[in-house]
Amino acid sequence: MEINFLALLVAALSTLLVGFVWYHPKVFGAIWMKEAGLTEESMKGSNMVAIFGFAVFYAFLIAIILQFLTIHQWGAFSMVGGDATKALPSYAAFMSDYGTAFRTFKHGAFHGFLSGLFLALPIIGTNALFEKRSFKYTLISGGFWIVCFTIMGGIICAWI
Template identity: 70%
Template sequence: MEINFIALVVAAASTLVIGFIWYNPKVFGTIWMQESGMTEEKMKGANMPLIFILSVFYAFLIAMVLQMLTIHQWGAVSMVGGDPAIAKPSYEAFMADYGTTYRTFKHGVFHGTITGIFMALPIVGTNALYERKSWKYTLVTAGYWIVSFMLMGGIICAWA
């Protein structure tokens, strides 16, 4: 299978759009600032272009993994050692029959949601425990990642 880098970049960039909405003061931004200890003064001193570039880069790395989790056919590719050129004829027959099965936005959202709940929530929650952050912080931050994984999974599964 070919990697669709455009889909991965779009999925990664979608996290910025979600973040602009999610962390808006009228949505969860005020709660997040209060619970994280962030202030307007701290925000003004930040190098925002660098933060946005690194955020998209990190989201791109996440998209690479989500691709493997949302597209079932990657499992078939891994079963042949990652190189379809050396696969047995049964691989080509399988891909001919099932190569586009479950390749929808809805299916990607499903897998993105599951990944967010079972991957992002525990990571954010564990960090919040050690950083002595509140449950509100955990829910706001993990919620952002769950929604991001949902949209990223949908984009990747439908387009890649």
């Protein structure tokens, strides 16, 4: 199996699109800023190129791991040590029969959703507890990542 870096990049970039909507002042932006203790004034002077650049980089790292969580065939590939040329004939037969099974946007979105719910939300929630952030903050930030993981998982599973 090969990694489709374009699909991973598109999945990573999708987080920016979700963020532009999610954190718009008329959606959750104003509430999030209040709960995060930020003001428009405090945001001025930020290096937005660096912020968005690193945001895409981090989302790309998330996309890399999401491909292994959303595409079941990676499990079979890892079982042969990552080298299909050294695999037993049963691997080729398996991939011939099931190589494209469950490779839809819907299936990837399902696994992306579960990953967001059971990975991203607990991480955000734990950080919020120690940072003494509100439950609203946890729901807004965690909800954002659940939506992002869902869309990213769908893109990755359908495209790769």
